[in-house]
């Protein structure tokens with residue numbers, strides 16, 4: 233056998249090659265755009281604004297069936313979002329998914345499972361509360377918008393582009409080493425440990441008209457946020473050790489003025 237016979241000839245771009253870096257970069261941008269459209273759609277979906285299919289519209293379905301379908305959709309998102317974010321899972325699947333696009337792929341899968349939820353969500357139109365006073369109703373809508381603003385600003389405070397994978401594919405494109413995760417407590421993170429999650433809770437509960445479907449969504453996602461916080465903090469303690477333990481002692485989880493676990 234000659235030496236040539238031993239050579240492997242890969243089909244397609246090789247990881248680390250210039251063309252691979254460029255394709256990875258384009259993939260990262262595409263995943264980011266899908267995420268961005270999804271989060272904009274989420275605002276319309278929850279607030280019942282602009283988008284064609286909201287939390288209170290869709291196929292008429294018997295109540296029990298609607299609850300089961302909605303719970304399954306939320307469970308699918310929760311499992312995808314939590315399992316794929318764990319360090320052990322990342323260590324396993326980066327054997328198959330190139331590291332520079334790992335975060336973008338996570339973001340893409342999370343967006344796709346949310347889009348499936350928006351598409352297949354069944355309305356439960358029974359009204360739980362309906363605020364009649366227009367001033368109070370406007371105040372509640374403003375509060376909900378403030379929740380979304382809190383989500384967005386907090387992502388930028390902690391590192392928006394790293395959170396959604398763009399930083400990783402850009403570094404890879406220009407041949408920069410990925411920096412190790414750093415413990416940070418910028419601005420709002422000095423008052424609560426989870427401003428992004430706090431923003432979601434506010435945005436989901438602040439509704440002038442609360443239907444049974446919306447209530448189911450708000451209650452289950454809030455419960456999921458608490459599970460997500462426990463998992464995330466377990467990883468953060470593993471990663472940052474005493475620095476994060478002391479942060480937990482010092483700073484409250486979600487409510488700024490209250491010392492909490």
Ligand SMILES: C[S@@+](CC[C@H](N)C(=O)[O-])C[C@H]1O[C@@H](n2cnc3c(N)ncnc32)[C@H](O)[C@@H]1O
Nearest residue numbers: 386414415416417421425426427428429430468
């Ligand atoms: C979607 S962000 C949510 C951040 C935070 N839980 C919040 O609600 O604002 C999740 C990522 O932020 C990271 N993270 C959370 N708190 C952090 C901190 N204080 N310093 C550095 N990274 C942090 C986690 O490791 C995880 O990768």
